[in-house]
Amino acid sequence: MVELKRSFYEGDTLKIAKELLGKYLVLKNPTESYIVKIVETEGYIGAIDKAAHSYLNKRTPRTEVMFGPPGHAYVYLIYGMYCCLNIVTQKNGEAAAVLIRGVEPIEGIEMMSINRFSKKLEDISKKDIYRLTNGPGKLCMALGITREDNGRDICSNNFYIAEGKYEEFEIVTTKRINIDYAEEAVDFPWRFYIKGNAFVSKKTPKRGELI
DNA sequence: GTATGGATTGTC
DNA sequence: ACAATCCATACT
Numbered sequence: 480m481v482e483l484k485r486s487f488y489e490g491d492t493l494k495i496a497k498e499l500l501g502k503y504l505v506l507k508n509p510t511e512s513y514i515v516k517i518v519e520t521e522g523y524i525g526a527i528d529k530a531a532h533s534y535l536n537k538r539t540p541r542t543e544v545m546f547g548p549p550g551h552a553y554v555y556l557i558y559g560m561y562c563c564l565n566i567v568t569q570k571n572g573e574a575a576a577v578l579i580r581g582v583e584p585i586e587g588i589e590m591m592s593i594n595r596f597s598k599k600l601e602d603i604s605k606k607d608i609y610r611l612t613n614g615p616g617k618l619c620m621a622l623g624i625t626r627e628d629n630g631r632d633i634c635s636n637n638f639y640i641a642e643g644k645y646e647e648f649e650i651v652t653t654k655r656i657n658i659d660y661a662e663e664a665v666d667f668p669w670r671f672y673i674k675g676n677a678f679v680s681k682k683t684p685k686r687g688e689l690i
Numbered sequence: 691g692t693a694t695g696g697a698t699t700g701t702c
Numbered sequence: 703a704c705a706a707t708c709c710a711t712a713c714t
Contacts, residue, residue: 521697530697532710541710559707561698578697616698657697680698693713702704 480505480641485634488549492568492575496522497671499566499577501646503585506622507637511590513622515612516643519581519672519679521655523565525574528669530661533574544630545574552638554619554629561616564624566633566640580656580670582612583678584621591621614680649674656682 480503488495499517506513525533525545532555533542544553545567553565553576565576584591591611592600600608612618619625633639655670672679 523697532697539711555697556709558696558698559709563697565697580697614698655697660696691714694711696708696710699706700704701706 480643482639482641485550488566488568489570492522492524492577493669495568496520496577497650500650500671500673501643501648503641503643504582505639505641511587513587514585515582516585517579518583518676521578521580522669523576523578529664530655530658536574542574545576546572550634552628552631552633554624554626556626557616562619562625563615564619578615579618580615581672581679582618583676584612594623595621609677613678
């Protein structure tokens with residue numbers, strides 16, 4: 480697989496959010512390694528996006544990573560219990576990122592089952608297999624991604640995204656999930672997923688949300 | 691120091 | 703429909 484270069488992450492956030500679909504996230508730890516296919520993403524663009532932590536280019540200790548160079552991980556704690564993984568996009572100094580909302584296990588699924596349910600893969604139901612990584616908090620738990628990974632370079636040899644084999648799929652575009660507070664930004668069509676993929680987070684768009 | 695609420699998830 | 707859970711942020 481061909482590892483994406485940092486220049487891939489430097490461009491337009493929404494373009495990158497779409498292009499990340501179908502690509503492979505690789506995470507190699509000393510004791511285990513994971514490969515997952517990215518199937519659902521959302522774009523967040525600080526300068527103009529009320530849903531973004533860095534709205535109006537607000538710099539705080541937490542949002543600092545979003546302003547940094549592209550191709551790094553922005554990991555934050557949400558609701559006091561889950562972590563969310565983003566990939567920082569756009570040029571150094573511009574606050575933007577792509578939230579990874581859903582991935583499909585390719586390699587390391589046995590360990591993902593342990594991480595998520597403290598059970599061996601063979602001891603979970605077929606239905607639970609699809610609940611391993613179909614949400615931003617779930618996939619971080621499955622891959623063991625924590626706030627320790629905040630700021631981590633995603634153009635390295637043990638943490639990177641790669642171009643997979645060519646695959647035909649349809650991209651669905653919708654509003655983003657759980658940003659009701661974001662006023663005009665609630666309607667921005669900045670969520671993208673692979674149509675029909677079983678690891679897209681289960682919230683299906685309501686009437687009128689499809690673009 | 692105190693208050694508020696969230697880019698979620700699982701259970702009721 | 704709602705609780706869990708705790709940190710980041712914005713106040714005093």
